Amino acid sequence: MNKGYIQVRVSMAREARPIKNCTVVISRTINGSIVFEKTLYSDESGKTERIEVDAPPKELSQTPQTKILPYDIYDISVKAEGYVETLIQGVQVFSEITAIQKVDMQPLEEGKTYQGKNVIIITPNQLVLNATRDKQRGPTEDFVSKVIKDPYIPKYITVHLGAPTSYAENVTVTFPEYIKNVASSEIFPTWPEESIRANVYAQISFALNRIYTEWYRGKGYDFEITNSTAYDQYFIKGRNIFDNINRLVDEIFQQYIARIQYKEPLFAQFCNGTTVTCKGMSQWGTVDLANKGYIPFDILKYYYGDNIELRTADIVDGIPESYPGYLLRLGSSGESVEILQRQLNRISQNYPAIPKIYPVDGDFGKNTEEAVKTFQRIFGLTQDGIVGRSTWYRISFIYVAVKNLAELESEGEKEEDYCGYPGYLLRVGSAGEEVKRLQRFLNEIADFYTDIPKIDVDGIFGKDTENAVITFQEMFELSPDGIVGKDTWKKLCEVYKNINEEKRGDTQYKYPGYPLKEGQVGEEVRRIQYYLSNIADLYSSIRKIKVDGSFGSDTKNAVIDFQKYFGLSSDGIVGPTTWGKIQEVFNNTSYGRNENERGEKNLYEDIKFGEHSAYIRVLQTYINTIAWEIKDIKITKVKIDGKFGEETLKAINTIQKYFNIKVSKIVDKEMWTKLSDMYNIHCECEEKNKEKHKKNKGKKRSKSNKCR
CATH class of the missing domain: 1.10.101 (Muramoyl-pentapeptide Carboxypeptidase; domain 1)
Known part of the structure; x- marks a missing residue:
């Protein structure tokens, strides 16, 4: 009998926290004989060692055959105090391959000690079932290319466990976990790597096509894809995955197939190619081509034609920072290393086996390398201490998981990262504490930049918040899309901090966070x-x-x-x-x-008509304050755009006449002094009004609050 391997990883909330002190029992399904039983006391990553078990010969999974099952089957039971007992039946083990069984434990309801078992049944691999694929339909390329947005990798995908119209459960998982599950369910992990890669590219592209064409959402369904092979691709809730597929998907989950000159991911149909045939790729055929020396891209071209290319999605939605595009290793330095260090330190709170990195200084030293290696060991990555694309995004996904768990457990925001980017886009429809934080920043800034409308701090990103964001973006020359990404958040923090430093009278101006060099302005x-x-x-x-x-x-x-x-x-x-x-x-x-x-x-040196600079925004803010406070000066508010144009000049000339200052196209020291004095009077008045009307804190300013 040949040997395969099983490794059990026990955690809660999508790997947000490992579970120790749990008892794991592995038995062979065919006869119930126990092959492993152990309580995990010491391993702080919540996983077992790699357990050797019997498996059929590898040759059985190399060619199509239906007489002998090419994998053996095992059952796994996991018990832990405070959690519902979990039983997984049908774990598939192939020769020479490690089967990774992740167990996501459910906490017991408060006050209850027994709630039965959570039973997960892993159904057979699709190639064993010879499943039909007679209802796979995709959109026409000409139609899709006119309406689709630029592809990005979603954080989550929702899978309907049945045919589209059937009454069945929906399961939501991260996109990489979905692809790992599909690959482990659709093909055999013993196939040549070139064949596995070609199949994974097709599976990624198929899923992304369903997502970006809104194939099911557009028809009113509450999911992106089904697990019915007749319509889509196979997915088994809670199933084990395989170590080689796990590593490969982490490496390439951002890549997809597309027709040249088309935006959308290809609707990459496939079938087993033996009992079931289709217009697309033959799964068994990829094995033959790989054995003949074909590389993955040549296999794809063989089935989908020469007019295709592999693309990489630039954005992974919901992930804190995008991959910097180069390897981080011993000796590396910079912002990306600092981001890596901060994320690993946060993860280490939940996975104490990962050593803390100190100091967090952006320098990739020995302690950072050791933390990376430990992370890689825990999560089944190559333990080389080098952060490439696969390690970077695995760290990002786990970081998001532990942060989301922290929100559920009311983890307080720490002062050191209070102004930090939340790690995902905020847009219309977003809600929660991060939206509240955004709204507070905008309201603070609106006190100084009065064109920005005040908004309610309610944690709901609605139209009012979107309008305030767009106004801010226009004011600071950002893309006015109303979406708060990394660049908009960075500028918000910068302006917010500057305002608070000004309030405190802080004259030590900090390094802006990026180098100043030839060609820059501001x-x-x-x-x-x-x-x-x-x-x-x-x-x-x-x-x-x-x-x-x-x-x-x-x-x-x-x-x-x-x-x-x-x-x-x-x-x-x-x-x-x-x-x-x-x-x-x-x-x-x-x-x-x-x-x-x-x-x-x-x-502020003299500013002249026609100039364009950041200080003209300050000038325009002063103008708008005077327009608000002194109605005797017949001026209207101007747009705060940093441009000294006709509108701003007209307002300046009106103010000059009112204060008997020489009318000109120049804002000189005398004019600056007058504008600044008027603005400071306004600020002092605002402070007095705030003290006087503390009970109205947070409400929009009204005319009754003005000083003249």
Whole structure:
């Protein structure tokens, strides 16, 4: 008798937390003989060792035959205090392959000690069943390509366990877990890797086509796909998967087949190719082609034609950060490494076997490598300590799982990551604590940027929230789509923090979080120019530059001058080290020491009609505040877009006339002083009103709150 292997992994809430102190019993289905029995006390990852069991010869699964079952069958029982006992019947074991049985335990209801058993029955592999595929229908490509959005990988997919119109259970799983299940149910894991890859590409493409054409959702069903082989592809609730399929899917789950010049994933039909034939791919035929030396893409072209290509979806919906596009390993550094370290540290709270990484500094050192290796060991990945695409996304999915579990258990938000990106898109229809946090940020910002409408903090992303987001995006030159992704969230945090620093009177301006270099524009550039220009008055070897918010060659050369003088790497780029040194030197000058008394006005040089900069947004905010507060000045609010155009000029000229300031197309120091004074009076008044009307906190501002 040949040997196969079983490994049991026990957890709750989609692997969010491993379960220790559970008893695992494995018995052979045919005769009930126990082959393994153990209580997992010490393994903090909640899994058994790899258990050797009997399995039929590998040759039985290499060619089509119906006389002998090509795998053996085992039953697994799992008991743990505080959880419903789980029994899995029909675990499939092939020769030389490890069958991974994940057991998602259900907590007992409070106050109850016995609730029966949760029984999962694994039905036979599709190739053994010789299942029919006579009702597979897909949309026409010409129709789909006109309406489909750009493909992305969904976080979850909902599967109907039966024919579309049947009364059956719906099961929701992550997309990679769905593909692992389908691959383990549709084909044999003993096949050549080239054959397995070709089949997995087809399975991914088939599922994505159902999702993006809304094949079932568009007909009013509450699921994306069925598990009926007559209509779709085979999925078995709770079944075991295989270690080689597990690793392969983690590597390629973002890739799909598409026709050249078409957006949509291909409706990649397939069948076994022996008892059932179809227009698409023959599953058994892929084995023959692989044995003849065909690579996976050539196998796909053999069945689907030359007019196809493999594409990679750029976005995995609901996952905190997208894969950086390169390997992270010992010696790597940067933002992606820091993200990796933070996610592993959070996961380690639930999986204590993973060592904590300290410090979280963006440098991939030995402690980070060890944490990665431990994670890879626990979750069945290659234990090389290198973070490629498969490890990156496996970490991301587990991170999301543990964070979601934490929300259920009311984990408090920590100050260190309070402003951090929630890890998924917020859009119309979203709800929960992250939406509340977004709404609070927007309302704080709306106090300073009055064009942004105030909204109710109710945790529901409706039209009002969408409008506030769009206004913010337009104001800060982001894509105005009303969706809060990473870029919009980053800018929200930046503006929110700056506002709070201004409220606190904090004059130590922090490194913006990214290097400043030639070609960039904005407030951060203007600030560093201001620092350098004043430093140049004391250090003659540093050239004097214009403070215009545009990082040109003069600014680059001034940065190089500074770096050379103070012994830094002279690349002309303002990274965290150069930023810190520039600020340190500036703070030691009379300019820096007196900045509190002089205030922000010294940063603002004359602004002229026709210019476009971040500081014009501040100017426009001042204008709108005056329009709100002083009705005697007949001006209307202007758009806060950073452009000194006709609308802004008209308002400026009206204010100049009112205060007997020379009418011109320039906002000079005198004009800045007047605007700033009026704005500060408004802010002081707002603070008094807040104290006076604490009971109305959170409500929209009204005319009764205004000071004149």
